[in-house]
Amino acid sequence: DTEVTQTPKHLVMGMTNKKSLKCEQHMGHRAMYWYKQKAKKPPELMFVYSYEKLSINESVPSRFSPECPNSSLLNLHLHALQPEDSALYLCASSQEGGLSTEAFFGQGTRLTVV
């Protein structure tokens, strides 16, 4: 199984809502990533988890709150988002411990904030 599964595929939320994005992989990968991608732009790294611990936060606003409850799951909790946060949110995973390891990406959650 070389799949990274993201749910939901689409999400529309109001600015006062709280929602969560979910990501799951069963490849035994110990590094997991969240990216944000605006239309016609490259993915931008948000967070990196290594062995279930947050290791990189690319100065992301606190209205985005990541969580890694176990080695297979990665969540992104959303609260009080702005319309400019509308984007495709991508999850990825890779084996830890090497620059030569490839990353596997999910299909993303397309988020619209209204």
Added chain:
Amino acid sequence: DAKTTQPNSMESNEEEPVHLPCNHSTISGTDYIHWYRQLPSQGPEYVIHGLTSNVNNRMASLAIAEDRKSSTLILHRATLRDAAVYYCILRETAGSNYKLTFGKGTLLTVNP
């Protein structure tokens, strides 16, 4: 972050070879060169990676310059399904972690 420079777009004809260039003049000795592609409405997909030597796999070939300041992704026979944005990325360390930072990429159009 290490930077890569790619042409914004390239065009090819079906069944012809495609050479996608990438410049990475600030590459350090430990940075691996990775290529990913993103088809419309999909997440990025790994294509190939290398350090110093040229590499081949079932999808493509990667030619790395001797000074490592540039590389070229080679698709030997382009198909319509190869139309995508191709990203050349330097996989680098950030302390004890490994970052995968995307550049702007090259939009490849394949003509039938």
